[in-house]
Every structure is written in C-alpha cells, then in structure tokens.
Amino acid sequence: MTGRPRDPAVDEAIRHAAIQLVKEQGYRGLSMEGIAARSGVSKQTVYRRFRSKGEVVLEAMVGFAAVKLPTPDTGSLRGDLAELLTATFRSVQGVAGTLNRALATEAMQDEEFAQRVWQELISSRRGAVGELLARGRARGEVGHPDDEFLLDLIYAPLWYWLLFRVDRLTDAYAAQLTEAVCKAAA
Numbered sequence: 001m002t003g004r005p006r007d008p009a010v011d012e013a014i015r016h017a018a019i020q021l022v023k024e025q026g027y028r029g030l031s032m033e034g035i036a037a038r039s040g041v042s043k044q045t046v047y048r049r050f051r052s053k054g055e056v057v058l059e060a061m062v063g064f065a066a067v068k069l070p071t072p073d074t075g076s077l078r079g080d081l082a083e084l085l086t087a088t089f090r091s092v093q094g095v096a097g098t099l100n101r102a103l104a105t106e107a108m109q110d111e112e113f114a115q116r117v118w119q120e121l122i123s124s125r126r127g128a129v130g131e132l133l134a135r136g137r138a139r140g141e142v143g144h145p146d147d148e149f150l151l152d153l154i155y156a157p158l159w160y161w162l163l164f165r166v167d168r169l170t171d172a173y174a175a176q177l178t179e180a181v182c183k184a185a186a
Contacts, residue, residue: 006049013039014046015060018053023095027057027102054106054113057099062120064096071128077136078182081154084129085174088158097166104163126151133185142185153181 017038021030030053036043050056068091072083092100103121107114129151136142144150157177161168 010039010041010045011049011059013041014049014056015063018056019060019095019099022057022098022102027098027105030057030102032056052106052113054103054110055116057102057106058113058117058120061096061099061103062124064091064099065121065125068096069125069128071131073135077132077139077141077185078178080132080135081129081178081181082175084132085154085158085178086171089169089171089174092158092162092166092169097162097169100162104159122155126155129154136185141182144185150181150185153184 014035017035018030021034021038025034032046032050032053033043035053035056036046039046046056050059069084069087072080072087074080074083091097103117107117130147133142133147133150142150154177158169161173
C-alpha cells in the first residue's frame with residue numbers, strides 16, 4: 001500500500017520559505033521549524049521530505065541554477081563564458097551567494113552531504129561549462145586537452161571569492177576571468 005503522492009506545491013512552498021528566511025535572517029537563522037511555519041506545513045511534512053535545512057537549501061539551489069543560469073550559446077566561447085560568468089557572479093551577490101556559502105558550510109561538516117552537493121549542483125554547473133568548451137572545441141577555439149583543468153580555472157576563483165570576498169565577483173572580474181580562460185583554452 002502506498003501513501004498519498006507528494007504535492008509539488010508543498011515542496012515549492014518549503015523551498016520558497018527557506019529562501020525567504022535566508023534573505024531575512026541569514027543561514028544561521030534558518031531552522032526546520034521556521035521553514036515549516038513559513039511554508040504553512042507541519043514540521044513532520046518538512047522532515048518527511050528533507051533530513052536537514054541543508055537539503056532544503058540544496059534542492060532550492062539546484063532549481064535556481066536550472067532556471068536562472070541557463071547555458072548560453074552566443075556563437076563563441078568568449079561570448080558564452082562572459083554571459084555565463086556575468087550571470088553567475090550577479091546571482092551570487094544576493095541570496096544565491098548566501099545559499100551557496102551555506103551549502104559549503106554544511107558540506108564541510110558532512111561528507112555524504114558534500115557528495116550530494118557535488119553530484120546534484122556542482123557537477124551540473126561544470127557540465128554546463130563543459131558544453132561551452134565542447135562547442136568551442138568544435139569551432140577550433142579550444143586546443144587545451146584537459147577540460148577538467150579549464151573547468152577548475154573557472155570554478156576555483158568563483159568559490160574562493162564566494163566564500164571570502166563575494167564583492168570581488170563583479171562584471172569586470174567576469175570579463176577578466178573569461179579572457180584568462182579563453183587564453184588558456186586556446
């Protein structure tokens with residue numbers, strides 16, 4: 001005998017509540033009880049869906065990245081990277097940056113959760129940039145043999161500044177990083 005199917009509206013209400021609470025109180029102020037109260041569901045409903053507030057944030061970020069950070073196709077690696085990095089850097093200036101830092105905090109304390117963050121969020125974002133590199137390679141813009149290295153050139157500075165000085169992630173820095181990666185890629 002199976003139970004009632006999950007209501008996607010409840011899942012969305014929980015994710016939305018978590019994001020709103022982080023905007024208002026920061027990640028430290030986020031609690032499962034607060035999420036339940038804000039979303040209008042019981043604590044049991046929240047806990048049936050998520051083991052921790054980190055899991056709620058992870059699911060919210062996966063959805064955010066899929067919708068707000070699409071894979072651009074401008075016709076050039078330089079244009080694609082510039083568009084993607086600019087959009088990414090702008091997004092982390094707000095609540096997305098806070099949520100990403102929260103995920104990093106949780107991941108450092110829980111290896112299993114770290115694996116989930118990698119698989120569900122980071123790998124998909126690296127995959128998006130991998131698509132840009134593959135298109136650039138097909139156009140003759142990428143000669144470097146190691147895409148993983150090129151991905152690291154992009155994501156290492158992103159996470160470094162996201163964790164320690166998010167204000168450094170500006171449009172100008174996106175342009176500088178784009179140029180550096182394109183030179184390394186050639």
